[in-house]
Amino acid sequence: MYGLARITRERAERIAKAHACEQCGEYSYKRVAISPASKAQQESLKVLWQAVKVCGVCGTHQELGIAADGDIVYVG
Numbered sequence: 001m002y003g004l005a006r007i008t009r010e011r012a013e014r015i016a017k018a019h020a021c022e023q024c025g026e027y028s029y030k031r032v033a034i035s036p037a038s039k040a041q042q043e044s045l046k047v048l049w050q051a052v053k054v055c056g057v058c059g060t061h062q063e064l065g066i067a068a069d070g071d072i073v074y075v076g
Helices: 009-017 038-046
Strands: 031-038 049-055 061-066 072-075
Touching: 009 031, 009 049, 049 072
Parallel strands: none
Antiparallel strands: 031 049, 049 061, 061 072
16 A cells, blocks of 8 residues: 555654654653554655654654655644
């Protein structure tokens, strides 16, 4: 479905950690969890990985959708 550009879980984790907190702009996280996107997310949003992060500075919980080519599709 995604061709040759499919990224690994480790690469998705590095991409998620390299994205600054939307609230305070810091790159320090208490927790980063990477999981495969649901079938519905894969079909509608074209994301392969879902990252859930907790900022180590302000405590903001964030969710990222990462496409098969490494692009961030959404941040919430």
